[in-house]
Amino acid sequence: MKQGLTFDDVALVPVFNNVESRTEPCTVTNLTTNIKMDVPILASNMDSVIGPDLAKVLVGAGSVPIFHRFTTFEQKVAWIKAFPSSFLSCGIRVGDVIELEKLLEETQLVGVCFDIAHGHDMRLISTIATLKNKYPELEIIAGNVCTADAYRDLVFAGATAVKVGIGPGAACTTRKVTGFGVPQFTAIQEIAAIKKKLLVPIIADGGIRGSADIVKALAAGADSVMLGKLFALTNESAAPKRGIPGLPGLPGSVQLIPKRELYRWNGPYEAKYRGQASADFQEDYFGATKDGTVPEGEAFWASVSGPAIDLIQRLMAGLRSGMTYGGARTIGELQRKAEFIQVTGNYEAESSPRP
Numbered sequence: 001m002k003q004g005l006t007f008d009d010v011a012l013v014p015v016f017n018n019v020e021s022r023t024e025p026c027t028v029t030n031l032t033t034n035i036k037m038d039v040p041i042l043a044s045n046m047d048s049v050i051g052p053d054l055a056k057v058l059v060g061a062g063s064v065p066i067f068h069r070f071t072t073f074e075q076k077v078a079w080i081k082a083f084p085s086s087f088l089s090c091g092i093r094v095g096d097v098i099e100l101e102k103l104l105e106e107t108q109l110v111g112v113c114f115d116i117a118h119g120h121d122m123r124l125i126s127t128i129a130t131l132k133n134k135y136p137e138l139e140i141i142a143g144n145v146c147t148a149d150a151y152r153d154l155v156f157a158g159a160t161a162v163k164v165g166i167g168p169g170a171a172c173t174t175r176k177v178t179g180f181g182v183p184q185f186t187a188i189q190e191i192a193a194i195k196k197k198l199l200v201p202i203i204a205d206g207g208i209r210g211s212a213d214i215v216k217a218l219a220a221g222a223d224s225v226m227l228g229k230l231f232a233l234t235n236e237s238a239a240p241k242r243g244i245p246g247l248p249g250l251p252g253s254v255q256l257i258p259k260r261e262l263y264r265w266n267g268p269y270e271a272k273y274r275g276q277a278s279a280d281f282q283e284d285y286f287g288a289t290k291d292g293t294v295p296e297g298e299a300f301w302a303s304v305s306g307p308a309i310d311l312i313q314r315l316m317a318g319l320r321s322g323m324t325y326g327g328a329r330t331i332g333e334l335q336r337k338a339e340f341i342q343v344t345g346n347y348e349a350e351s352s353p354r355p
Contacts, residue, residue, distance in 0.1 A: 003186075004182055004183035004186040004187075005183050005185045005186050005342065006168075006183045006184060006185055006207070007184065007185050007207060007209075007212075007213045007216050007217070008343075008348060009183075009185065009342055009343065010185055010216065010340045010341065010342055010343060011340070011341055011343050011347060012215065012216065012219055012322075012325070012326060012338060012339065012340060013339040013340070013341055014325045014326070015325075015326060015327045015337050015339065016327050017324055017325065017326075017327040018327060019323070019324045019327065019328070019329055022317075022320050022321050022324050023320065024320075024324075024329060025319075025320045025323040025324065025328060025329050025330070026329060026330050027039055027040055027316065027319060027320070027323075027331065028330075028331075029201075029223050029224055029331050030161075030201040030223050030224075031064055031141075031161060031201065031203075031223070031224060032111065032139045032140075032141065032160040032161040032200075032201060033139075033160040033161070033199070033200055033201065034139060034160065035064070035110070035111070035139060037062055037063055037064055037224065038061070038062025038063075039061055039062045039063050039312065039316060040214070040218060040222075040223065040224040040225060040319075040331060041061075041063055041214070041224065041225060041227065041312060041315060041316070042058075042063055042064065042066060042203065042224055042225065042226045042227070043058055043063070043065070043066070043226070043227060043228075043231040044066075044169075044205070044226050044227060044228035044231065044232075045066040045067060045068045045069075045087075045089045045113055045115060046068055046228055046232070046274075047068045047070050047071075047238060047274075048232050048237065048238060048239040048240075048271075048272060048273050048274050049068075049228055049231050049232045049237055049238060049239065049273075050065060050066065050067055050068055050231075050237075050238055051236075051237070051238030052079070052082060052083075053236040053237075053238075054231060054234065054236040054237050054238065054308055055067070055079075055082075055083050055086065056236075057236050057307075057308040057309050057312070058308075059083065059085065060309070061309065061312045063312075064085055064086065064087065065083050065085075065086040065087070066086065066087040066088075066089060066113050066141070067079050067083075067086060067087070067088050067089060068089050069088065069089040069090055069091060069096070069115075073099060073102070073103070076088055076103060077103065077106065077107055080103065080107045080108070080109050081107065084108060084110070085110060086110070087110065087111040087112060087113050087139070087141060088100075088103065088109060088111075088112055088113070089112070089113045089114075089115050090112050090113070090114055090115075091114075091115075091116065092114060092116060092121075092123050092124050092127050097127060097131070100112060100131075101131075101134075104135060104138070109138075110139055111138060111139030111140065111141065111160075112131075112138065112139070112140055112141070113140075113141040113142075113143075113163075114127065114128065114140065114141070114142045114143070115141075115143060115144070115163070116143075116144070117144065117166075117174065118144075118166070119142055119143045119144050119145040119150060119154065119162075119163070120145050120147065120149070120150035120153065120154075124142060124154070124157075125153055125154065125157045126157075128140055128142055128154065128157040128158045128159055129157045129158055131158070132157070132158030133158075139160050139161070140158060140159050140160050140161075141159065141160070141161040141162070141163060141203065142154045142157075142159035142161070142162055142163065143162055143163025143164065143165075143203070143205065144163045144164065144165050144166055144205055145162060145163070145164060145166070145191075146164060146165065146166040146167075146181060146182040146184075146187040146191075147182065147187070147190070147191070148190050148191050148193065148194045151164070151191045151194060151195070151198075151200075151202070152194055152198065155198050155200045159200065160200060160201075161200060161201045161202070161203060161223075162191070162200060162201075162202050162203070163202075163203045163205045163226065164184075164187050164188055164191055164202050164203065164204055164205060164222070165184055165187065165204060165205035165206035165207065165226075166180065166181045166182065166187075167180070167181030167206070168181075168183075168184040168206035168207030169205075169206040169207070169228055169229075170206075170228060170229035170273070171228065171229065171273055171274055171298050171299065171300070172206065173298060177294055184204065184206060184207035184217075185216065185217075185220060188202065188204050188217055188220040188221055188222050189220045189221060191221070192220060192221020192222070192335075193221070195221060201223035201224070202221065202222050202223055203222065203223065203224050203225070203226050204217040204218075204220075204222035204224070204225045204226065205225075205226040206226070206228070208225050208226075208227050208230070209230075210315070210318065211314070211315045211316075211317070211318020211319055211321075211322065212318065212322070213225075214315060214318070214319050214322075215318070215319055215322035215323070215326075215334075216340075218319070218331050218334060218335070219326065219334050219335055219338035219340075220335075220338070220340070221335055223331070228273070229273050229302075230305075230311060230315075231308060231311070232271055232273035233271050233273065233302055233303065233304050233305045234271075234304065234305055234306065234307060234308035234311055235304060235306060235307050235308065236307070236308045237271060237308070239271035239272050239273055240271070240272045241269050241270065241271050241272075241304065242269060242270050242272070242301065243268075243269050268303065268304075269303075269304050270301040270302060270303055270304060271301070271302065271304050272299060272300070272301050273299070273300060273301075273302060274298070274299030274300075322334075326338060
């Protein structure tokens with residue numbers, strides 16, 4: 001029986017460093033085979049995460065927005081026109097693909113993200129191959145997967161980037177419901193081994209709680225990371241916001257804050273983050289949980305952390321600092337020099353402040 005490891009199960013061993021400043025490392029990376037980003041950080045393509053406000057911040061920081069698919073055709077056209085470098089998510093049902101082809105004919109859509117729960121699927125592979133044959137310049141992100149075989153099959157079908165992660169998301173219960181999944185660190189590391197030959201970038205999607213996990217994911221072989229909860233809890237996310245009751249100037253019951261009032265609100269507030277396999281999501285979009293299915297995600301309210309740019313800058317500062325411990329000026333050098341050791345649960349306790 002193989003052993004699988006999470007980010008908490010491993011640590012990076014510091015190596016000789018000749019990088020003079022923590023501002024020196026370059027964080028440019030590949031989103032897809034043909035598209036680069038200045039920062040290796042993406043926001044999840046979820047309805048409680050990505051919207052125009054957050055997309056503006058991402059573009060300004062050097063990332064690429066990947067919009068979710070649960071909206072109207074007209075809204076998708078507006079997003080594409082407003083953010084020419086953006087990607088749009090798509091399902092694999094016949095109607096989804098027909099709409100995608102219409103968008104490709106009517107707009108300058110750069111790329112598509114096929115995002116299904118179990119990406120090692122013959123329907124997804126067939127859809128990618130057909131689209132790539134018809135639109136050879138189209139950038140295709142495909143996922144989600146957690147095995148090297150799945151990565152290889154999606155790449156051979158025509159994917160120009162692959163999303164890695166089944167079950168590690170903060171709002172995901174897939175592993176609890178189905179028993180399936182591979183711990184995220186092991187999934188990244190095993191897929192990265194075959195990526196060295198096929199050279200198609202991988203996006204580590206899920207399990208990232210801070211800059212340390214980003215450093216570990218990139219060092220293990222990911223080209224970028226995708227963050228859901230962390231971005232959902234920023235001011236600019238698409239998540240619904242509410243004021244926290246019992247504070248001065250607020251009625252005793254919970255008060256939803258309209259978007260136009262958000263930046264004038266002078267008290268603490270919360271955002272609602274949800275998985276797209278949650279009952280909450282399914283009731284909104286389908287009226288009820290789909291027949292024959294069980295929710296594989298949750299929804300919850302949590303305190304808003306602040307502006308998205310503050311989050312990005314904090315994470316990037318941690319990444320650059322980590323790169324100096326790895327003696328790396330680039331993400332590629334970090335990966336080449338990376339040496340991991342397996343740790344016990346006591347490592348976390350030893351690593352934490354003990355007032």
